[in-house]
Amino acid sequence: MITVITIDGPSGAGKGTIAQMLALELDWNILDSGALYRTLAYFMKENNINLDNFEENQNLLKERFKVSFDPGTPGEPVKVLFENEDITSIVRTEEMAKLTSTLAAEPVIREFIKPCQRDFMQLPGLIADGRDMGTVIFSDAKHKIFLTASLEERAKRRQTQLKRQGLKVNMRTLLHELEERDRKDTEREHSPLVPAEDSVLIDTSNLKPEGVVKEIKTYL
Numbered sequence: 001m002i003t004v005i006t007i008d009g010p011s012g013a014g015k016g017t018i019a020q021m022l023a024l025e026l027d028w029n030i031l032d033s034g035a036l037y038r039t040l041a042y043f044m045k046e047n048n049i050n051l052d053n054f055e056e057n058q059n060l061l062k063e064r065f066k067v068s069f070d071p072g073t074p075g076e077p078v079k080v081l082f083e084n085e086d087i088t089s090i091v092r093t094e095e096m097a098k099l100t101s102t103l104a105a106e107p108v109i110r111e112f113i114k115p116c117q118r119d120f121m122q123l124p125g126l127i128a129d130g131r132d133m134g135t136v137i138f139s140d141a142k143h144k145i146f147l148t149a150s151l152e153e154r155a156k157r158r159q160t161q162l163k164r165q166g167l168k169v170n171m172r173t174l175l176h177e178l179e180e181r182d183r184k185d186t187e188r189e190h191s192p193l194v195p196a197e198d199s200v201l202i203d204t205s206n207l208k209p210e211g212v213v214k215e216i217k218t219y220l
């Protein structure tokens with residue numbers, strides 16, 4: 001039996017940071033499902049694949065869409081490795097997030113990515129970060145966490161993150177984009193962002209990452 005801890009929540013709630021801290025501390029595998037969707041969006045863009053020709057490109061997708069993650073170092077985003085390349089900075093842009101959010105609402109995309117996500121369930125254990133980890137993909141997980149934070153706090157965190165990547169950001173645009181993405185992710189028909197009934201809710205607005213990890217450990 002492989003233990004899975006799911007960490008779901010909206011953008012900027014702290015999922016990435018907390019998943020990384022737990023994966024490093026436990027020395028477990030990590031699945032950043034948002035980055036998986038982003039990589040698929042990037043791959044589709046690079047190969048002129050869209051929703052209309054998605055089916056006819058299934059073989060190419062199945063053959064080449066193999067992503068891995070490296071939890072990296074605290075304070076840096078989890079590394080996304082694809083076709084022997086570190087594509088972290090390519091996929092972690094707001095432009096890619098916007099495109100991904102639209103694609104991720106499509107059932108054909110979610111169905112394709114489902115087995116790719118389950119493949120990450122490997123010994124000694126898995127920390128799965130996303131929107132529907134506890135509700136759909138690993139509904140059988142033993143431990144489920146749902147992180148939230150105020151919109152303003154989440155936008156501030158996102159701003160810091162993007163600045164660290166050397167990207168210019170406008171706070172008003174960021175707030176608007178985050179709100180729009182929240183709306184899309186929570187209102188979509190397929191796998192909307194909702195806490196699993198058996199998840200533990202943590203509001204991270206006034207907590208440092210160490211404080212969140214402490215709460216999770218207490219629960220575990």
Ligand code: DC
Binds near residue numbers: 011037105
């Ligand atoms: O967590 P993130 O910002 O990297 O996610 C990018 C987009 O992918 C986000 O708008 C919603 C979507 N997503 C999803 O629909 N389901 C997941 N399990 C993870 C991400």
